[in-house]
Amino acid sequence: MRFDKPPKTYDEQIEILRRRGMIIPNPDRACHYLQHMNYYRLTAYWLPFEADHASHRFQPGTRFEDALNLYIFDRELRLLEPLCPP
Numbered sequence: 001m002r003f004d005k006p007p008k009t010y011d012e013q014i015e016i017l018r019r020r021g022m023i024i025p026n027p028d029r030a031c032h033y034l035q036h037m038n039y040y041r042l043t044a045y046w047l048p049f050e051a052d053h054a055s056h057r058f059q060p061g062t063r064f065e066d067a068l069n070l071y072i073f074d075r076e077l078r079l080l081e082p083l084c085p086p
Helices: 010-019 027-037 039-049 064-083
Strands: 050-052
Touching: 010 027, 027 039, 027 064, 039 050, 039 064
Parallel strands: none
Antiparallel strands: none
């Protein structure tokens, strides 16, 4: 299988998000989460914040923490699922 996209550094990933309009006040924190959770896993959680899916531009005011908080909420909700009766 051939991959056409070269890998990006974490700093490059942060710069891509910023160019698309995401507010990232703490790039070190964003870098930490990108290292441990992966850019593509987080992509699903910032999709609702995109103003234009073709260009991947974000709605004004979208912050990295918005997507991160959505991910954390989803993860915690999934941890509760086994506790629910059938």
